[in-house]
Amino acid sequence: MDNPLNTAFGSPEPQTDEATSRAERRDQQAQRILEAAKACFVRSGFQGASMHQICAEVGMSPGALYRYFPSKESIIEAIAAADRKHDAEIMARIYASPSVVEGVVQVGMDHIRHLHDTGDAPLFTEIRAESMRNDAVRVACMACMEDVENGFRAYLQKAAERGEIDPCVKLDSLLALFMSIGEGMAINDLPARGIPLEDIETALRAIMTALLRPRETRSRVAANESETQN
Amino acid sequence: MDNPLNTAFGSPEPQTDEATSRAERRDQQAQRILEAAKACFVRSGFQGASMHQICAEVGMSPGALYRYFPSKESIIEAIAAADRKHDAEIMARIYASPSVVEGVVQVGMDHIRHLHDTGDAPLFTEIRAESMRNDAVRVACMACMEDVENGFRAYLQKAAERGEIDPCVKLDSLLALFMSIGEGMAINDLPARGIPLEDIETALRAIMTALLRPRETRSRVAANESETQN
DNA sequence: TCTCTGCGAATGAACGTTCGCTCTTGCTGC
């Protein structure tokens, strides 16, 4: 889909809409390579997986594979880029939710569910680890994080202006906490460990309510605090 | 990095004020290797760091290094094992806390603080990733996780028996959530990203209170629930 | 003496990548 190489050459676009055109077939092949690479990376890690392993997984020779991606690193980058696109899509849905707490819970659950359904949780861990040492991956990873964080920030700011968030909470700390909690739950793939999604959602909702302290719970908590502190 | 290549070549160094026995010196050298290896692993990852890099970091030849550890993998295992020991020590302190919420917050904060102070957060990520594909590391990592989880479980069970936890919460889901949240916060090294420790502690306390619903907040929350549901 | 510790060149395997080659595809002029 969004692989960096397709149609990168100045080739005249073939008009054959018959079955699969050349460009279409090229895209399909690139996609197959990415899927195979993912499988290998999950199995052996970015550094542990060899190009020969990936070749075997796609059923392609090294020479053929290198026609689609100029290096191993470019494959990793393409995977990270696809992740970014997907995260942006999830974030876009946040505005459909009726309240701050629900919006944040929704995004969190979407993230957890997606990583579980696709089995990409180990890959996520891998990308995180790789981003700590590989510049290209770090850039892609950071950009992705920032996309999500900016989306959250804008959303929370608007909610705060509407008075849906206790004005005493610090937005920056909150954001970092959100991201950390979401990440922790996602990489641990809780559903795979037998934790029902409903339990996670209930907990996430309780957590978000405690952190955001939306208006309807605020007076009660405040009362609780002043009561226990006096 | 408390080991700046302290001129420890093969030359006999009579800097020892005390008479260090052979076994003691051997332990010290092994420790130096582990520290150097950690630094290299943080920099390049387990698979990315080469034995030659580690050798250079310790100031030792490959031949010498292999007298202490029979393989690269055994170094990784030793590091994971040391982690396990440390986690157990942190867990042991949980019983000193006055209440469930405080106990859990204490352990969480200890964990976050330790990973920040030692700069081991990237190493932690690395171990997690490696544990997904390397059997020996997985075993060490799982054992470590289980130690902590069992410690938590025992602690929470006792607290539940004392009535400090809302009986309607599911212990297993709770445990998994605790571990995930703690891990997320730890690997993200929030203090390094400018989030004050106090903010983290406040948030952690709010989260734990919301999840455990200890007796003193329970009636109020229950009242809230029945009130909003009716 | 013998054992422990350390050295560093050497080794063979595995790695990412390249290259020359063949076969296929789809466009061109006729």
Add this chain to the structure above:
DNA sequence: GCAGCAAGAGCGAACGTTCATTCGCAGAGA
């Protein structure tokens, strides 16, 4: 329609490098 042809797609042996690990040797301490 079809021969001709350039370029795309694929192959797999080969390349140069780097890796983890080994080994024969040497000095130091007991």
